[in-house]
Amino acid sequence: MKIIIAPDSFKGSLTSTEAAHAIACGLRDADPYATLVEIPLADGGEGSVEAVAERLDAQIVTIDTVNPLMKKMTAKYAIAETAEGKTAIIETAAASGLNTVSRDERDIMASSTFGTGLIIADAFSRRCRNFIVGLGGSATNDAGLGILAALGYRLLDRNGKTLTPSGASLSELARIVASRDDDALRDCRFTLMCDVDNPLYGKSGAAFTFAAQKGASPQQIEQLDLGLRNWSRCVTRDLGIDVAELPGTGAAGGLGAMFAAFFNAEMRSGIEMVLDLAGFDDELRDADLVITGEGRMDSQTLHGKVPMGVLRHARRAAVPVIALSGAIDHCEEFDRAGMSGVFSIQPSPVSLDEAMQRETASRNLRSTASQIMQLIKAFTCK
Template sequence: MRILVAPDSFKGSLTAMEVAKNIKKGINSYDSKIDVELLPMADGGEGTVQSLVDATNGEIIEKEVNGPLGNKVKAFYGLLGDQKTAVIEMAAASGLPLVPEGKKNPLKTTTYGTGELIASALDAGAQKIIIGIGGSATNDAGVGMAQALGAEILDAEEQQIDFGGGNLDKIEKINLDKLDSRLQDVEVVVACDVDNPLYGKDGAAYVYAPQKGADPEMVKILDQNLRHFNQIAIKELNKDINKIPGAGAAGGLGAGLVAFLDAELKAGVDIVLDIIDFESYLKDVDLVITGEGMLDGQSIYGKTPVGVSRSAAKKDIPVIAIAGTLGEGVEKILDYGINSYFSIIDRPAELKEIIEESPELLANLSEQIIRTIQI
């Protein structure tokens, strides 16, 4: 019997590789002759860099950059095994966890550090750059990112505007003549699983800025500034980016990556499946085991287990999903190629206890699953 183990991470607990190893441990503790192949997965969110580095025998590269508030922070990105593809999580440089609770303010936060990670990836020889844009602290439409790469985002006095979404209304001119020339030969793909426009009631400011520290008045200012940014992009770059699905992701970074770097926005799990050539791993596989920390009704919208199951279903390979916890509507995943699902929780317990024991719980559940299959 040959089993492919292809889970996402259990966020806050285990990396995707750690999840996979513990599933394998449980299976082989029952029958060491079962052939178990490990393939850590991700969907473009937190943990994508580590998962793809693990899956391709790549490396993590650490880099000191400007954080969301302009102070120096230690960030990272991944250079995959082909040495030609870099994977960046914008949250590593410009994420909300990097801002102290009392200092959250999307009028001031910047994506400059994300641009510095892109520049470092270019220095490393990357020919393709994949950027996951979840978890941002910013609302600057990627202007800081562009400035870090040499773009001139100028005010009426032809000076670079200051950091933050609060200064987008000062933009009068965009000059990309000094943008890093290496970008012309690099493919930039953005992992984005939301379809919000840049501005408006469903846009970046109204939907996401409050969790980044914006009060109602700040939200109005940020939204107006994003409208202004789009008008300038139309005038200076001949690009109307407002209604591109995902333009409003990460405080408008989705829009900025399209406007400044001609990036393509795609579903994160599809990017990952493509990078690792997932279907090639399905040859002679009898069963796929996937999973993530939480399975619920939202898992059908671009999450790893359903991305995996859709591919496996094309070859009529059964799929079992394992989760830390099961949420409302989880039964919906059964319509997307997943044959059955399980939670590792085997008794009433505190969350902290479950997290601490998750390796053992994963192994135990996996052993019971394979015992059942072998009956």
């Protein structure tokens, strides 16, 4: 029996590589002879660099940068030689993600993507001219002001004073002055891994859809939305391009809009891009089962997340899919979508903190996978 193991990360607990390994160990506990193919996945958020770099035989680079509140930290990205040339693989979550700021410290109005800009600048200095950027898991809503500032662009208010890049500065922005590297940066190719289609502003835009989960109050959400509208007016006036209504421009607090306007970025589905790089469809040809999963499966999972991307491809190949998760909502929706089974890995009631500990999550994944394999063997080994 050939089983493909293709999970997303269990956020806050396990990377997709660690999750795949735990599932594989559980399956081997029950059947040492099964053929297992581990394909850790991501959709543009946390774990995207690891997932893509592994398939491109890339070099991992660690640099000093800053988190959304400008505190020093280190972050990783990858550099690979591809058909397009020297390529940097970067995820915004590495330096601008929710995981880089404690829950008590989160301040969306003060947060900036400056740290991600430092990563891009480092890759540019290493002669990377092709960039794959994952737009998931950000703690920011600054429409890329931080990235632009890190790349040498000047952010000015109506009095010509330089603004500190942040969500709060969006409303004060009057002009963005080009970097001295502007022409060279515009000649670079940016491909965005993005699995949301939200516009920049409005009720389905960046602030109203995503800012609350980043800690924004209702009043701050209103202020951020007004700021994004102001950013859009400034960019449309100065660049002669209006990207606000383009699908995906609201991703990662408006980063989709910034990359589209300043660098003519191409948006691709993150999970589709990773599946292509992984050769997932080729592996499906002789597979008997796919096991996927993520930390929580809910309504967001149904709209473009890793398990649904895996399911789409597997259904075309008529291969059944089982999903494992720490918490499950809308289970009947996954049944209707075509999942052969969705299983919680929690064996008993525990606190969320305990459930999300790495050792606990790994042990529970392994145990649940072993039980599933024993059930499969009971029906196939007669």
